[in-house]
Amino acid sequence: MSVGAVHAEPGNLRLRPLRPSDEREAQRAHAELAPEGFAFLLDWDPEQAWSGYVEMLAQLRHGRAVPADRVPATFLVAQVDDDLVGRVSIRHQLNEYLAEVGGHIGYGVRPDHRRRGYATEMLRQALVIARAEGVERVLVTCDVDNAASAGVLTRLNGTFEDVRLDRDGTRKRRYWFD
Numbered sequence: 001m002s003v004g005a006v007h008a009e010p011g012n013l014r015l016r017p018l019r020p021s022d023e024r025e026a027q028r029a030h031a032e033l034a035p036e037g038f039a040f041l042l043d044w045d046p047e048q049a050w051s052g053y054v055e056m057l058a059q060l061r062h063g064r065a066v067p068a069d070r071v072p073a074t075f076l077v078a079q080v081d082d083d084l085v086g087r088v089s090i091r092h093q094l095n096e097y098l099a100e101v102g103g104h105i106g107y108g109v110r111p112d113h114r115r116r117g118y119a120t121e122m123l124r125q126a127l128v129i130a131r132a133e134g135v136e137r138v139l140v141t142c143d144v145d146n147a148a149s150a151g152v153l154t155r156l157n158g159t160f161e162d163v164r165l166d167r168d169g170t171r172k173r174r175y176w177f178d
Contacts, residue, residue: 002050009117010092010116010118010120010121011121012080012081012170013078013079013085013118013122013125014078014089014125015052015076015078015079015082015120015122015125015126016076016077016078016079017058017075017076017077017079018053018054018077019049019054019056019077020051020054022077022084023050024102025083026040026041026084027041027046029041029084029086029110030044031109032110032111032112033108033110033111036134036136038153040087040108040110040170041053041054041092042075042089043056046153049108056133059114060072060073060074060075061073061074061075062170067097067118069097070095071091071092071093071094071098072091072092072093073089073090073091074087074089074090074092074129074133075087075088075089075090075093076088076090076126078109078121078122078127079110079112080118082118083110083113083116084110085109085110085113086107086108086113086119086122087105087107087108087119088105088106088107088123088125088126089105089106090104090105090126090129090130090133091103091104091105092104092134092135093104093135094139097167098139099139099165099166100164101164101165101170101172101174103138103139103140103141103143104130104135104138104139104140105123105126105127105130105138105140106143107119107122107123107144108124109122114148115148119148119149119152120155120156123140123152123153123156124156125175129178131140134165134176136178137176137177138176138177139174139176139177140153140174140175140177141164141172141173141174141175141176142156142172142173142175143170143172143173144170144172144173150173151155153175154175156177157177158175158176158177159175159176159177159178160173160174160175161174161175161176162174
């Protein structure tokens, strides 16, 4: 983490696609979040060339080469100054699983960057992108015991609908953004 990130403001955050130069930092973020059961890098195979992974994400974004169990999605990292502070995945449509418990947007903030407003800003920007992709009503979910995420969803005026059970037994809160 660079020294400048300690005092960075959420307004300096920007979402952008992964780049070839992000390999080391993105893999570090992935390792940091793995103990929490959160995949920073979705569908990443450490045996795959990084350039191939970045290309796979670009294909998903454009709706090409989408696996049968997936939907077109935009994967973006959140950058503040020179630091990758988190990531978002914006699904352009919902399959059965996403409609039940996964939602249109998934996001995560690296542990050293939490409690600075980054999650709120990441979701605010991701909602704009989802709408630009034609999603009129956006579903975002979080684990029942994730008070920080529930606070973000409430702060951005998400409407709580209900709680559903994920296939692994995790209870998920569901919020809608109109």
